[in-house]
Amino acid sequence: MDKFKVMIVDDELDFLETIIKRLKARKIEVTGAESGQRALEILAGQDIDVIVLDVKMPGMDGIETLRAIKERKPLTEVIMLTGHASVESGIQGMQLGAFDYVMKPVALDELLEKMRQAYERKLIQEGKV
Amino acid sequence: MGSKMEENYYQKLWWEIIIATIGFSVIPLFVLGLVIYLQYSESYQAKITESLKTLAENRVGAIDLFFEERISQLTTLANTNPLEKLQEEDYLNRVFNIIQTRSKSFIDLGVIDAEGNHLAYVGPYYNILKGVNYKNEEWFNAVMGSGVYISDVFLGFRKIPHFIIAVLVREKTNIWILRATINSDIIENIVHAAQTGKKGDAFIINRNNILQTTPRFSGTLLSTPEAPNLSAATGISVEQIDYLGETSLYATSLIKNKKWVLVIKENPTEQLTPLLRARFITLLICGAGVLVIILGAVFSTRSMMKELLRMERKKAASEDLAMQSSKMAALGKMAAGIAHEINNPLAVIGEKAGWLKDLLREEDLGTSPNFEEFADAVNKIEVHVNRAKKITHRLLGFARRMEPVQERVNLNDILDDTIGFLENDARYRNIDIQTDFFEGLPSTTSDSSQLQQVFLNILNNAIDAIGKDGEITVKTSHLAKINNLAVEISDNGPGIPKEMVDKIFDPFFTTKTVGKGTGLGLSISYSIIDKLGGRMMVASEQGKGTTFTIYLPIK
Numbered sequence: 001m002d003k004f005k006v007m008i009v010d011d012e013l014d015f016l017e018t019i020i021k022r023l024k025a026r027k028i029e030v031t032g033a034e035s036g037q038r039a040l041e042i043l044a045g046q047d048i049d050v051i052v053l054d055v056k057m058p059g060m061d062g063i064e065t066l067r068a069i070k071e072r073k074p075l076t077e078v079i080m081l082t083g084h085a086s087v088e089s090g091i092q093g094m095q096l097g098a099f100d101y102v103m104k105p106v107a108l109d110e111l112l113e114k115m116r117q118a119y120e121r122k123l124i125q126e127g128k129v
Numbered sequence: 130m131g132s133k134m135e136e137n138y139y140q141k142l143w144w145e146i147i148i149a150t151i152g153f154s155v156i157p158l159f160v161l162g163l164v165i166y167l168q169y170s171e172s173y174q175a176k177i178t179e180s181l182k183t184l185a186e187n188r189v190g191a192i193d194l195f196f197e198e199r200i201s202q203l204t205t206l207a208n209t210n211p212l213e214k215l216q217e218e219d220y221l222n223r224v225f226n227i228i229q230t231r232s233k234s235f236i237d238l239g240v241i242d243a244e245g246n247h248l249a250y251v252g253p254y255y256n257i258l259k260g261v262n263y264k265n266e267e268w269f270n271a272v273m274g275s276g277v278y279i280s281d282v283f284l285g286f287r288k289i290p291h292f293i294i295a296v297l298v299r300e301k302t303n304i305w306i307l308r309a310t311i312n313s314d315i316i317e318n319i320v321h322a323a324q325t326g327k328k329g330d331a332f333i334i335n336r337n338n339i340l341q342t343t344p345r346f347s348g349t350l351l352s353t354p355e356a357p358n359l360s361a362a363t364g365i366s367v368e369q370i371d372y373l374g375e376t377s378l379y380a381t382s383l384i385k386n387k388k389w390v391l392v393i394k395e396n397p398t399e400q401l402t403p404l405l406r407a408r409f410i411t412l413l414i415c416g417a418g419v420l421v422i423i424l425g426a427v428f429s430t431r432s433m434m435k436e437l438l439r440m441e442r443k444k445a446a447s448e449d450l451a452m453q454s455s456k457m458a459a460l461g462k463m464a465a466g467i468a469h470e471i472n473n474p475l476a477v478i479g480e481k482a483g484w485l486k487d488l489l490r491e492e493d494l495g496t497s498p499n500f501e502e503f504a505d506a507v508n509k510i511e512v513h514v515n516r517a518k519k520i521t522h523r524l525l526g527f528a529r530r531m532e533p534v535q536e537r538v539n540l541n542d543i544l545d546d547t548i549g550f551l552e553n554d555a556r557y558r559n560i561d562i563q564t565d566f567f568e569g570l571p572s573t574t575s576d577s578s579q580l581q582q583v584f585l586n587i588l589n590n591a592i593d594a595i596g597k598d599g600e601i602t603v604k605t606s607h608l609a610k611i612n613n614l615a616v617e618i619s620d621n622g623p624g625i626p627k628e629m630v631d632k633i634f635d636p637f638f639t640t641k642t643v644g645k646g647t648g649l650g651l652s653i654s655y656s657i658i659d660k661l662g663g664r665m666m667v668a669s670e671q672g673k674g675t676t677f678t679i680y681l682p683i684k
Contacts, residue, residue, distance in 0.1 A: 012473055018480035025487050056469070083472035105476035105518050108483050 004049040004119045006030040009039040009065065010081065011057045022108055028115075036060030040068055048076055050118045052111070055082040055093070055101075063092060070097045075125055077118035081106070143434055150426040155419055162415045166408060173404045177378070178367045181395060184323055185365055185382040188331070189391050191319045196386035199294050199311060200277055202228065207298040207307040215240050215307070218249045225251040236291060236310040243304045245269055252310065272297050272306055279387040282313050282341045282351065290317075290343075290350055317342050320391065328396035333389045334360050341389055354392070362390045369397065468521040475517055482510040538577045540605055540614055540681070541566045547584040548603065551592065558597050562588075565604040573614060574684040575661050583654040583665075587618050587677045590650065594622030594675065612683050619676040625669040633667060 006028055010016045016032045023030040031048070033039035037060055039051070051069060055062035066078055080093040080101035093101055099118040102111060206224060207215075214220050225238045237252020245264030252258070263269040272278035272295040280292045295308040316333070320342045323331035332344035338360040340350055347355040357372050362381035370379050380393040398405070485507045489500070497503070548562055555562050591601050604617040625633060634655045658665040663681040 012477060014477045015473070015480055018477065018484045022480065022484050022487055025491065083469045083476070103522065104472045105479040105514060108480070 007048045007051045009033045010054040036065030049122055050115050051076060051078045052081050053078050055080055066096050066098055075122060077122045079114055079118055143430055146430045147426050151422055154422040158415060158418045162411045166411045169407050170404055181367050181380040182365055185380040185391060185393050188319055188323050189382040189384050192316055193385050195315060203294060203296045203307050203309055207296055212303055212305050216248050221249045222251045234312045234315050236312055239308045241306040241308055281335050323393050326399045328399055330394040333391050335389050336360050359392050360390055471521050475514055479514045482507050535574050537572050538575045539572045541570050543577050543580050544584060544603055547581050551588050555592060560592055560595055561600045563602045567605045567607050570605055570607055571683055579657050583657050586650045586654045591620035595620055614681045616679045617676060621674040624671040624673055624675055626671055630669055
C-alpha cells in the first residue's frame with residue numbers, strides 16, 4: 001500500500017528539488033515537473049497516483065492544470081498546494097475534484113499524511129470502478 | 130474648523146427655512162385679514178350711511194307731513210267758512226276749540242283783512258294782538274304774494290318757540306288771511322327722536338344757518354349751531370366732516386314746505402363700534418395666527434434640522450465605513466501579496482532544513498564533534514520557519530477574514546496583549562489601566578483575534594470617554610455555576626446619559642461628532658460576542674463611569 005507514485009508540480013525549483021530528494025529518501029517513487037505543461041507530458045507517459053500541484057505558476061496555472069489532469073486521468077488524486085490562503089482557489093480546486101489543499105510552507109510529515117489519504121481514496125475509487 | 134463651518138451652515142439654513150415658512154404663511158394671512166376687514170368696513174360704512182339717510186328721510190317726511198296737515202287744516206277752515214262768520218269772534222272761538230281738540234299745536238287763530246287789520250283773534254294774547262296791524266310785516270307781504278306762508282321759528286311776545294302759518298283766501302270780492310300760531314314742540318319732538326346714541330344730535334336750521342329747534346349739544350335755539358354750515362344743503366346727503374377736531378357723520382335733508390335743513394349728527398366711533406371690534410378681532414386673529422405660525426415654523430424646522438443632521442451623520446458614517454472598508458481591502462491585498470511572496474521562500478527554507486535533518490539522521494555524523502551543533506541549528510531553523518509561517522498565515526487571515534477560527538484561548542493573555550497595544554496612549558493621557566485577573570482562569574474555545582477586536586474597541590472607547598486623567602479597570606472572573614467566563618471593563622469617565630444607554634449598541638449610534646466615529650464599533654462588537662455565543666452588557670451612571678461586561682461560555 002505504501003508503494004505509490006507521486007508527482008510534485010511547482011515552478012519553485014529549489015523547493016521542487018529538495019522535496020523530491022526528501023521523498024525519495026522516504027522510499028517514495030516521485031517525479032517532479034516545473035510547470036503544468038510538463039506535468040501533463042509526464043502524465044501522458046506514465047500513471048501517477050497522487051499529484052501535488054502548486055496553484056500559482058506562470059503559464060498554465062494550478063487550476064487549469066487540475067482541470068486538464070482530471071480530464072485525462074480522472075482517478076488521479078490531486079492535492080493543491082498554495083502559498084495563498086485563498087479559500088476560493090482551495091474550494092474551486094475541491095469542486096474540480098482535488099482531494100484537499102494545503103498551505104505553504106507545509107511540514108513534510110503533514111504532506112505525506114495527506115498523500116497517503118489521497119492514495120487510499122484512489123484505491124477505493126478504483127475498487128469501485 | 131469644519132464643524133464650526135458646518136454649524137454656521139446649519140444655522141443659516143435654519144433661519145432661511147424659518148423666514149421662508151413664516152413669510153409665506155404670514156403674508157397671505159395678512160392679505161386675507163386686510164381684505165376681509167376692508168370689505169367689512171366698506172359694507173358696514175355703507176350700511177351706516179344708508180341707515181342715517183333713511184333716518185333723515187323719515188324725519189323730514191314726518192315734518193313735511195306735519196306742515197302739510199296744518200296747512201290743509203287752515204285751508205279747509207278758510208274755504209269752508211265765509212268771512213262773515215269767521216269775523217265773529219264767538220264763531221271763530223268755537224272753530225278754534227274744535228281744531229284744538231284734535232291737535233293741541235295751535236296756539237291762536239286770527240283773521241286779517243287785506244289791509245293788515247286784525248278782524249278777529251282767538252288766543253291767549255287777545256289784548257296784545259287784537260289791535261295790531263300787520264301791513265308792514267314781512268310775512269304779511271309774503272302771504273299776499275304766494276298764498277301760503279310758514280315763518281321761521283321765533284320767540285315772539287310769548288317767549289316760547291313757535292312759528293306761524295298763514296293762508297290767503299280769495300273770495301269773489303274779498304281777500305283775507307287766516308293766520309295761526311303753532312307751537313314748535315311737535316317739530317322739536319320729531320327732530321329729537323333722531324338724537325340717537327350718547328353723542329348723536331339732530332336739529333333744524335334755516336337757510337341763514339340759524340337753529341330752528343333746540344339741539345342736544347350743538348348750541349341754543351335761534352343761534353348759529355356749533356356745527357359746520359350746512360344750510361345750503363339740497364337733497365339728502367351723508368358726509369363725514371371734521372369740525373373743531375371732532376370727526377362726525379352729518380346727514381342733511383331739505384324740508385320741502387319750508388326750505389329748512391334737517392341736520393342729524395352722529396359720532397362715527399359710536400356707530401362704528403362693531404367695526405372697531407371687527408378690526409380688533411381681525412388683528413387678534415392675525416396676531417394669534419402669526420404666533421401659531423412662528424411656533425409651528427420653529428418646531429417643524431427644528432425636527433427637520435434634527436432629521437437632516439441625523440441623515441447627514443448617517444451618510445458620513447456610511448461614507449466613513451465605505452472608505453474604511455476600501456482601505457482595509459487595499460491593505461488586505463497588500464498583506465496577502467506579501468504573505469504569499471514570503472511563503473514560497475519560507476517553503477524552500479523549510480524543505481532545505483528538513484533535507485538537512487534527513488541527511489543528519491541518515492549519515493553517520495554522530496561521531497562528528499559538531500553533530501549536536503548541526504542538529505540544534507537545523508531544529509532552530511525549522512522552529513523559526515514555523516514562527517514566520519504563523520505570522521504570514523495571520524497576515525493572510527487578516528487579509529481575508531475567513532470563518533471564525535476555533536482555537537483554545539486564554540482571556541487573560543488576550544487582554545494582556547490588547548492592553549499592551551494601548552498602554553502608550555493611556556500613559557500619554559495619564560490614564561491608569563488596572564488589571565484584576567482571575568488566577569488560573571480556564572481557557573475556552575473561541576476566536577482570539579475577534580475577541581481582541583472587541584476588547585480593543587471597548588478600551589478605546591473608555592480612553593476616549595475619560596479623555597485625560599482617569600482609571601480603567603479590567604477584571605476577569607470565572608463563573609463556575611453557569612460555566613461562563615466574565616470580563617469587566619470599567620472606566621471612571623463621564624458616563625452615558627440614561628436615555629442613550631439603550632441605544633449604544635444600535636448601528637450608527639454615536640456621541641462623537643460627525644466624521645469622528647462611525648457608530649459601528651460597539652454594534653460590531655456586540656454582534657461578534659453574540660456570534661461567539663456570549664453576551665455583552667453595559668451599565669452606566671452619569672458622573673461615575675461606565676462598565677461593559679462580557680460573558681463567554683466555557684467550551
